[in-house]
Amino acid sequence: MCSTFIKLKGGVSIQVEREKIIINGKETVLFGAELHYFRVPKQEWRNRLKDVKEAGINMISTYVPWQFHEYEEGYIDLTGETRGERDLQSFLQMVAEEGLYCLVRPGPYVMAEIIDHGVPTWFIENYPEAAALNEKGQRHATQVVSYLHPIYLEKVKNWYDAVCSVIQPYQVDEGGPVILFQLDNEVGMFHWVTHQGDFNEVTIKQFQQYLEEKRTLSANDLAYFENANKGADTIQPLPVALKNDYFLFMREHYRVYLEHLKQLAVELGITVPFVINIHGFHTTDFLKRGTMYPIGISQLLEAAKMEDTLVAGDYYIGNIEYDNYIDIVLANAFTKAIQSPNQPLFSAEFQGGNASYRPKLQPSTFDLTTRLCFANGMNAVNYYMFVGGENYEGIGLNGRRHEWQAPLTASGEKKPHFQVIGHLGKMFQTFEKPLLEAKQTTHTCFAFYPDYYMTDYSNHFSSPLIETFQRERDLNIFNGMAKGLRVNNIVFDSLNIQEDGKIDVGKVPTLWMFSMKWMDSQVQQKLVDYVQDGGKLVLFPTIPTHDLNDQPCTVFKDYIQVESRGRKGGFVRVGDIDSVKVPYMETFKDEKGAFAWSEDEAEDVIAFEKELGKGRLFVFGAALGLNFNHEYDVIRELAQRVGVKSDFSLEEELDISIRAKSDKSYFVFLHNFDEYRKETPINKSGQPLFGGSQVSVPPKNGLMLPVNIPIHDDVTIAYGTAEVFNVEETADALRVKVKLKQAEDVLLFSSSIWRPVESPGIKVDKEAEDTFLVTLIRSLEKEATIDFKKFG
Structure with a gap:
């Protein structure tokens, strides 16, 4: 991965290094606002830009919807000939005149509550052969296209030819405002929300070629490709290995698609850094959670390695609460674990409102989410939406209005959170240089295992296993150990446990690793090496015995030489803390370093520590759902046993x-x-x-x-x-x-x-x-x- 992006022309440069964006030599906190020119009357554009600047905003972000601009195949208006609100060229000029930077997002997909998600309806209707298909061979429920279908790519090239010709002269190295160019939008999201992959004939052939390059196809493989997308009667339970191969293939598939878009843009003169954005927050009644956000990271894991490309998260936490703020913390930590170490932590869609009025967002939410992310080391945000508007010419999925609970309404009224965001923007500007030099201080490291989040597609055969993974992750990470650490003010960063090479014990003296019974041999060996080299490893709650293909794999178990006795529910005693109710506990044969036991007649060991090699292993076999306050004490005392504690004491x-x-x-x-x-x-x-x-x-x-x-x-x-x-x-x-x-x-x-x-x-x-x-x-x-x- 490229460590620094430098674009030079006429003395102007953009650099991305040391977790900063440097524009013409100035280290810059990007404080952005999503303003859709195509939803605001052209005569109001300048007024909205001036209003936005009052909130300390220095960057405008906007989609450029293909659907709106190529209203009929072959007829593209980007200069306002058919309607003023189509005049992208004048808008970019106005952004420049107001002294603002710009992130352009020309799709092809933009979502944005636009019909057909921004892809022209004429394409969806006239080229059904380019549609993604489900396993039954039916059109995908969202009507999403098959990303690498040649007809789709041909039409995308026509769109990019036109839109890049307008954007290119407005790039910062040409004296314009454009500093970033986003490729598509939330790639893979439609497949995640519907639990359906893409089984278009083109994609299936690419999958087969992918497998043939990896190994000799088995009889099961050949039978699968013979019957893929042929109808409901042909759907069979996939071998776990083939299912996992499909997940891995789709990661490559998304990267190839995004690389193709990037190459098109480069050939058309786009020189600024590119952006890919990660989806994954979801709504549970009126509360939003980020427990599925790492699925988006997993989907775009390979795309995140692209040169000259920033990874950015889309954060929609709803109203932030004591019970969900850990989701933001983990989203930041896991995103940072897979992105280039030189790029800043960045949210390209940072909740500035909500598409509907449920939940009704409170001003305090915008204050706390922003502060929390900057505390975690974020140096670039873009509030989405910041300006409300109107859907012209029937492009809106939700009708004419597009208010989005935005800080600035469609009529230009400033809502209470406008002032909240404005204060933060001015404060970050005031401290811009020292803030950019300051890095988050952490006490320990919490491992991220991307393959545990390969759960985006399923059918009735694979759903039980997928649901097991989801349930275990939520219980033990988001509602368990990670939350308990942070509530105790033990601040952690993360690392991608699947990255090549050993873990540097000097940089990561302590590591917390969530584990299920499934863990691939390479990861098990990496943990063995870490302990052997002197690391302190906390493994919870299960010692792995199989790989992700559900084949026996005992690399780690063989190394630690511990005998498991089974799993049960009930109460446990951890050190001096008794009567701790747990959903389940893993039990082990008597260990000298035991420090937690079941509270029953057996008094089984459920947690122990053990010296191995130059390091030390801590196995904590109890699942903690943090339903009671004393469970936070359990995690704090476990951390102290490992040698980890907060720097702070508060009342x-x-x-x-x-x-x-x-x-x-x-x-x-x-x-x-x-x-x-x-x-x-x-x-x-x-x-x-x-x-x-x-x-x-x-x-x-x-x-x-x-x-x-x-x-x-x-x-x-x-x-x-x-x-x-x-x-x-x-x-x-x-x-x-x-x-x-x-x-x-x-x-x-x-x-x-x-x-x-x-x-x-x-x-x-x-x-x-x-x-x-x-x-x-x-x-x-x-x-x-x-x-x-x-x-x-």
Whole structure:
């Protein structure tokens, strides 16, 4: 994978390195807004762009819907000849004039609640042979095309010829606003939501060729290809190995498709970096979850290796709650595990609203999700949607209106979350350089196993196994161990356990590995090597005994020499914590290092530690669903046994983490997911922060507080409990604007030439030479301005 993208022309460059996007030498936090020019009256475009800029936005993102622009085969309007809202060229010019960057997303698929998902209806109707088919040979329920069908690719080329000719001169290296180009949209999503792959004749032949390059086809293989998509009577239970081969083939299939689109664009003069976006959040009644998001990562695992291409997640968490915020944390960790180490963590569709009004999204959701992602190291977001609009010429799946609970309505009204996002945008701009230099500090690593998420397709034969994988993942990761670690403020990153090469024990001294009875031999051997080389491995809850093809595979079990006794339900005792009810427990023959037992007459060992090679193994055989508070204590004590603990001690339950430039210079992120204010002193590694002051976090809100962070050439905030969101300098004055968060906020500044000035509500005490404590007494105002004067 390319480590750096550099595009040069006329002195302008784009670089992607060290988790940053650098545009013409400027390290940039991308703070984007989705604005669909084709849904806003042309005469209102500039007004909307100006409104968007008020929220600290520096990038506009838009789909370019093929459906809308090629309204009849062979007739493409991108300059507004038939309708002003089709004038992509003028829109890009206007974005440039307003000093904004642009992410263009010309499909071919755009979804976006557009009929036929953005592919022209004339194509769907006139070329049925290019449609994806289900296993019965019937047209796919979503009418999605077969991505590599030659007729489809021929028509896509015509579309790209036209749309790229408009985009090309507006790229940043040509002096324009376009800095990123997205390839298609959420590739594989339609197959996941319907649990159906693509069994078009073209795809089946490609699958057969793929297998023939890997191995000699068996009688079962040949029988499958003979009967594929021939009708319901021919559907048979696939051997597990062939089913898995199909999953692996489809990963390659998606990559080949996206590489084809990329090559088309490059040949047509597109030079900016490309983007592929990952789908996967889903709705359960009124609560959204991200437990299936890793399925999207798995589908696009091979595509993520493409050169000059950024991976970006689509995050739709609904209203963020204590019970689902871990899904955002894991989405960030797992995405980062498979992307280029040089690219920033990026969400190309970051929830800015919702297609329907169920659930009704609260302003606090936009605040907390943004803060949480930036705490995790995200440096680029694009709020989708940011501007509501109207579906012209009947293109909308949901009718004429397209409001989307957006911060800016179709009429230009600013909703409450406009101000919330605006504050964050201004704050990130103020701290842009130090924030980009600061990296998330972690305590341990949580492994990501992509093949455990090869569950996107199923039929009535394979559903039981697929459901087992889903149930075990949800219980043990999202509602179990990962959540328990994070609630205890043990911050983890992730690694792709399937990557080539050994795990570097120096970089990953502790590793948490969710395991089922199925695990491929290469991964089992990788874990063996990790422990042998000195790593501390926590394996839970099952010791693997088979590979993913359901063939016996005991590489790991043979290495650790432990005898399993079986599985049962009931209660367990973990250390001194008794009466812990678990859905199930794996039991083992007596082990010297046992530290948890079943609470029954057998008193079976259910967890143990064991020294192996240079390292240490911890097997925790109990599934924890975290239905009771004491279960979080179990995970905290397990982590302490491994040598992992949080840096922080608090008196209230708050999510806390840091992004650090150095040991002394960092940002503290605090998140309160409950609906009441919490107040606590904060100690880091035993030392009080913020001068020992109590820090209050409002309900369903967060804080980003700097510690020894410069805000000007000669002004540093040693610490502060209020949020600085703007710094302005004149010839002899400096104005620092802050958002008040406490009944009495304090900020400690150091400067050799600037002195804060007292004013009503603002008290200044000189603490030491060049160090000044500013106390802000909160009144009815929510913001305050601290004036500084030059001294000497």
